[in-house]
Amino acid sequence: MSLTVESVTTQEEACRLPSFDSNVAxxxxxxxxANVQKKFTRPVVIYIAHANSSQLLFFATSGPGTLPDNMHWVKRKEAVVLRWGCSTMRMRLSLQTKTKTLQEVYEMSDPSIYAVHGGGFPVKVEGVEGVVGVIVVSGLAQEDDHSVIVDGIQEYLAKNP
Known part of the structure; x- marks a missing residue:
């Protein structure tokens, strides 16, 4: 499936959780x-934090070989999700339709702080306004970083309706 702004927005809405705490994270x-380990050989960083405090709730690598650079990507993707309240993939696709960069649209958007590459995803909860957390995956192609998050949330929701 080719991702569009509309399809990613639909994914974000479909991935709303009934609740969110450290156990859910x-x-x-x-x-x-587990899904990354089954499907990919490249090592990734998986990072989940609260939105309001950046309190780390989950952090793991899928295996040996991640680099310090992965955490730079994590923090830059997290910054996009927290600032604009949407996935980094949706922000990227939105900018592509405008044929502009983040820096051109938002003049103060420092590329050392923000990264519009797939793999940052907002955690939203039914009945709660705004973003309550952020999930970031770094290490794969950006479409894969994005899809492993969506697939993971959908698998969780299927087990915990």
């Missing part, structure tokens, strides 16, 4: 890690 993080 651990379960989703564990699912994502």
């Amino acid at each position: 651990w379960e989703i993080g564990h699912i994502i890690r």
Whole structure:
């Protein structure tokens, strides 16, 4: 499936959780890690934190070989999700339709702070306004970083309706 702004927005809405706490973060993080290990050989970083405090709730690598650069990507993707309240993939696709960069649209958007590459995803909860957490995957192609998060949340929701 080719991703569009509309399809990613639909994914974000479909991935709303009934609740979110450290146990939910651990379960989703564990699912994502297991799925990455099954499908990919490249090592990734999986990071889940609260939105309001950046309190780390889950952190793991899928295996040996990640680099310090992965955490730079994590923090830059997290910054996009927290600032604009949407996935980094949706922001990227939105900018592509405008044929502009983040820096051109938002003049103060420092590329050392923000990265519009797939793999940052907002955690939203039914009945709660705004973003309550952020999930970031770094290490794969950006479409794969994005899809392993969506697949992980959907798998969690299927087990915990």
